[in-house]
Amino acid sequence: MPSLATRILKALPFGHHGRTCTPFVALDRSLCKACWCCVAVCPESVLGKVELGSHKHAVVDWGERCTGCGSCLKACKSGALSGRSAPAQ
Numbered sequence: 001m002p003s004l005a006t007r008i009l010k011a012l013p014f015g016h017h018g019r020t021c022t023p024f025v026a027l028d029r030s031l032c033k034a035c036w037c038c039v040a041v042c043p044e045s046v047l048g049k050v051e052l053g054s055h056k057h058a059v060v061d062w063g064e065r066c067t068g069c070g071s072c073l074k075a076c077k078s079g080a081l082s083g084r085s086a087p088a089q
Helices: 004-011 036-040 071-076
Strands: 026-029 047-053 055-058 081-083
Touching: 036 047, 036 071, 047 081, 071 081
Parallel strands: none
Antiparallel strands: 026 081, 047 055
16 A cells, blocks of 8 residues: 555645656755755746655756756755756757
């Protein structure tokens, strides 16, 4: 039987789970320390939080809003965020 956190995550609307990248940034949730620095500095509110008991990490809520400014990359001290090449136009 899935854990409570897994059942809750599956019940959330798409965008609150499973999305780990934007065209410019990739998120490794396993490295996230849930300090929320990246969430705080993003000018477009691309990143959000998952906080379910001890299950805590950042999540990409609005990847299409990402402009590639790099604020989150600079703020992330855990190495959970990394840059990606912009998509071809």
